[in-house]
Amino acid sequence: MVRKTLERKISRRKFLGTSAASGAALAATGTGLSRVSFAAGHTIKIGFLAPLTGPVSAWGKPGLDGCLIWADWVNAKGGVKIGGKSYKIEFVGYDNEYDAGKAKTGATKLIKEDGVKFIMMLGGDPWPGVEKIAAREGMLFSTLLPSDLSPDTKTLLAPCEVHPIYNVTGVEWLAENKKNLKTAAICAQDDSLGKPSVATYLAAFEAAGIKMVDAPLFFDPATTDFAPVMTKLLAKKPDILCLDTCYADYVHPLCEQAFQQGYKGQIISCTADFYQKIIEKTSKDFMEGFVFQFPDFDDPALNSKAVNFVKPNEFYAEYAKRYGAKEWGAVSWEYASIMDLWADAAAKAGSAEPGPVLKAMKAGGTGKHAFGDAKWWGKELFGIDNALVGNWPVVVIEGGKAKIKAFKSIPAWWDKHSKLMIKHMTALGQMWNQR
Amino acid sequence: MPEPAGAANPENSVWRIAGRLKLVFLFAALAVLPYLLSYSQQEIAVLLVVNVLLVCSYRLMTLTGEWSLGHVVIMGVGAYASALLSKRLGMPVPVSMLAGGIVAAGTSAILSFPLFRMKGFYFLIGSFAAGEIIRLIWKRFTDPFGGPKGLKRIDAFPDIDTGFLSIDFYEPVNYYFLALVVVSASLFVLYRIERSRIGLTFHAIHWQDRLAESVGVDTFRYRTLAFVIASFFAGIAGGLYGHYVGAVNPTRFGVDQMVYVLVWAIVGGTATFHGPILGVVVLTVINEIVLRGLGLDTVRPLIYGAILILSVLYLPDGLESVGPRLRAWVQRRRAGPAAAGGGAA
Numbered sequence: 001m002v003r004k005t006l007e008r009k010i011s012r013r014k015f016l017g018t019s020a021a022s023g024a025a026l027a028a029t030g031t032g033l034s035r036v037s038f039a040a041g042h043t044i045k046i047g048f049l050a051p052l053t054g055p056v057s058a059w060g061k062p063g064l065d066g067c068l069i070w071a072d073w074v075n076a077k078g079g080v081k082i083g084g085k086s087y088k089i090e091f092v093g094y095d096n097e098y099d100a101g102k103a104k105t106g107a108t109k110l111i112k113e114d115g116v117k118f119i120m121m122l123g124g125d126p127w128p129g130v131e132k133i134a135a136r137e138g139m140l141f142s143t144l145l146p147s148d149l150s151p152d153t154k155t156l157l158a159p160c161e162v163h164p165i166y167n168v169t170g171v172e173w174l175a176e177n178k179k180n181l182k183t184a185a186i187c188a189q190d191d192s193l194g195k196p197s198v199a200t201y202l203a204a205f206e207a208a209g210i211k212m213v214d215a216p217l218f219f220d221p222a223t224t225d226f227a228p229v230m231t232k233l234l235a236k237k238p239d240i241l242c243l244d245t246c247y248a249d250y251v252h253p254l255c256e257q258a259f260q261q262g263y264k265g266q267i268i269s270c271t272a273d274f275y276q277k278i279i280e281k282t283s284k285d286f287m288e289g290f291v292f293q294f295p296d297f298d299d300p301a302l303n304s305k306a307v308n309f310v311k312p313n314e315f316y317a318e319y320a321k322r323y324g325a326k327e328w329g330a331v332s333w334e335y336a337s338i339m340d341l342w343a344d345a346a347a348k349a350g351s352a353e354p355g356p357v358l359k360a361m362k363a364g365g366t367g368k369h370a371f372g373d374a375k376w377w378g379k380e381l382f383g384i385d386n387a388l389v390g391n392w393p394v395v396v397i398e399g400g401k402a403k404i405k406a407f408k409s410i411p412a413w414w415d416k417h418s419k420l421m422i423k424h425m426t427a428l429g430q431m432w433n434q435r
Numbered sequence: 436m437p438e439p440a441g442a443a444n445p446e447n448s449v450w451r452i453a454g455r456l457k458l459v460f461l462f463a464a465l466a467v468l469p470y471l472l473s474y475s476q477q478e479i480a481v482l483l484v485v486n487v488l489l490v491c492s493y494r495l496m497t498l499t500g501e502w503s504l505g506h507v508v509i510m511g512v513g514a515y516a517s518a519l520l521s522k523r524l525g526m527p528v529p530v531s532m533l534a535g536g537i538v539a540a541g542t543s544a545i546l547s548f549p550l551f552r553m554k555g556f557y558f559l560i561g562s563f564a565a566g567e568i569i570r571l572i573w574k575r576f577t578d579p580f581g582g583p584k585g586l587k588r589i590d591a592f593p594d595i596d597t598g599f600l601s602i603d604f605y606e607p608v609n610y611y612f613l614a615l616v617v618v619s620a621s622l623f624v625l626y627r628i629e630r631s632r633i634g635l636t637f638h639a640i641h642w643q644d645r646l647a648e649s650v651g652v653d654t655f656r657y658r659t660l661a662f663v664i665a666s667f668f669a670g671i672a673g674g675l676y677g678h679y680v681g682a683v684n685p686t687r688f689g690v691d692q693m694v695y696v697l698v699w700a701i702v703g704g705t706a707t708f709h710g711p712i713l714g715v716v717v718l719t720v721i722n723e724i725v726l727r728g729l730g731l732d733t734v735r736p737l738i739y740g741a742i743l744i745l746s747v748l749y750l751p752d753g754l755e756s757v758g759p760r761l762r763a764w765v766q767r768r769r770a771g772p773a774a775a776g777g778g779a780a
Contacts (some may be wrong), residue, residue, distance in 0.1 A: 128681060195582070
């Protein structure tokens with residue numbers, strides 16, 4: 001009966017006709033939208049080439065969400081002023097699935113077809129697929145992982161996150177404020193994010209006089225059962241459990257395992273993305289005192305005059321309104337803060353073209369980093385001064401909420417302990433000339 | 436090969452000519468295709484052609500009835516070998532690609548000794564374990580494999596410049612044609628192997644291995660042969676990939692990628708030579724062009740999963756069964772009124 005009704009109602013001709021009309025409408029809508037944007041005539045496209053799906057998407061998707069807020073705010077004010085004209089900003093996203101081949105395709109599309117003027121990336125494994133295009137096309141790229149930097153690519157910048165060097169600030173703060181902690185154990189996924197971060201933590205622990213109870217434990221990124229990892233980590237009863245720069249998909253089960261195995265000591269980690277969910281899976285008491293590096297932007301400490309990020313508390317409120325407070329992650333603000341730098345540089349250069357913007361951004365060797373004025377640095381570690389480095393916050397979970405405890409200077413630590421950092425980076429083969 | 440019965444039949448000649456004409460049209464379409472695509476779609480086409488070789492070589496392996504979970508790792512062996520030989524030893528890239536295939540085949544030959552002591556599900560798990568061991572070796576030994584970050588700045592395929600002819604293989608359209616030539620030649624060899632006496636033996640081992648053994652077929656040797664041949668072409672696919680993208684790392688050849696190969700083979704079907712090709716082409720177009728074009732980047736895994744479930748439910752014999760089903764349906768439709776007419780008369 002249903003079949004007969006369907007046959008009566010949807011003849012083949014009608015179906016084809018409707019499909020064609022829908023297709024035409026869809027095409028017209030798409031074209032129409034493009035025309036509206038171009039009719040305005042003053043739109044600059046920015047590429048967003050990061051993992052939007054898969055295990056690393058926690059460091060891509062929230063960043064794109066943050067950028068959309070940034071664009072809405074800037075466009076509502078009339079856009080970015082460049083050379084006396086106002087330009088609206090439009091983000092064009094491409095999911096690179098954290099794969100070099102897909103990143104290559106994505107970069108090609110963004111540059112050749114979408115005509116973007118600047119591309120923001122997470123970096124890491126996808127970067128080598130893009131490196132050649134960046135050099136050939138002279139496109140300006142940014143990465144959150146300065147380990148991608150090398151003297152071979154002059155147009156790649158790390159203008160926000162100098163991962164993993166800022167991790168030294170968390171260890172330094174811990175050593176200053178919890179002097180009873182003398183030993184640590186560390187684990188990380190065995191990949192391009194985990195290793196340099198382990199080298200950094202080892203240097204920071206050594207500088208702080210904290211001894212490692214065991215060699216770093218590297219687990220395979222395909223690991224799903226973290227019980228044996230945690231059992232091994234806790235076997236020698238460390239005072240500090242260091243989760244390095246594990247992805248959110250690992251930090252959560254690692255914390256759950258530590259909780260289930262009765263660990264009650266100090267935890268330090270680079271990130272604690274979606275930490276409210278970790279609290280739900282463990283307890284408020286268990287997470288009390290958890291040290292990491294990425295603040296919630298509703299933190300009053302961010303209203304300090306030294307902080308350059310525009311309206312951090314309002315940004316967080318808007319993000320929580322649109323996507324939910326539990327979706328706030330380490331990168332929610334980072335790409336937006338890079339856009340602040342880019343917009344300033346484009347305004348100064350009077351052009352959105354990659355060359356002049358790069359020149360304006362690096363003028364004077366200093367820049368306005370999200371957490372305060374900073375300098376372009378990195379020659380010793382990355383072979384090129386393309387990382388913007390200054391202060392970085394140390395964040396502690398107190399009463400179930402992340403709070404900034406201090407802003408600590410990365411260059412100050414580097415001036416005192418650079419040899420240690422180079423020693424550990426070299427030992428793990430992470431120096432720029434070893435990569 | 437002996438001529439099949441009825442080869443002299445004029446009707447067979449017509450089918451043969453029709454088949455060759457189809458091939459001519461197919462190659463003409465493939466030659467025109469990149470010029471109808473955007474620049475980024477040309478990039479996708481390059482990777483698609485490489486994946487066609489990967490999945491077809493995988494099918495040859497499955498002819499003996501064994502499904503491996505290590506085929507993508509074997510592709511990686513070819514990619515790593517080719518990259519290292521060109522980077523470290525200065526071997527010309529075309530030679531290193533071939534050598535990459537040989538190293539992949541050699542690795543499989545060694546692995547076949549422990550692996551073919553197992554069958555079915557046990558072989559599947561064994562192949563997964565073997566693949567993981569290889570991946571861990573890449574990660575563990577930073578020198579020469581680059582550790583977790585893998586190898587980057589791999590030498591590109593050398594440009595051709597003869598004065599009047601200049602081909603830059605950085606351009607995806609040029610690399611597409613290079614890959615197309617290599618893959619077409621490889622597919623021809625794979626096709627001929629399947630149609631040869633060796634291929635028939637593979638099939639026999641798949642359906643009746645005990646019976647095959649009882650008539651003197653050394654199943655271990657034939658299974659090894661299928662594994663080695665399939666691995667050689669997977670290694671070539673790896674070389675094509677590595678020298679195009681310029682980077683390889685252990686994650687790229689993980690079990691996630693292997694799942695994609697299985698999905699392509701299952702959705703396309705493995706009963707015919709063209710089944711897996713249909714699978715990889717249709718699913719890649721849907722995933723990389725249609726869904727991205729519709730702005731559904733972030734929900735692609737969800738839709739991809741739904742397509743897989745639907746195809747398993749409604750097309751259990753794969754996309755390759757769509758053509759025969761349609762033909763049967765058309766024949767039934769034609770036969771229906773004719774039969775009815777005949778009845779009336």
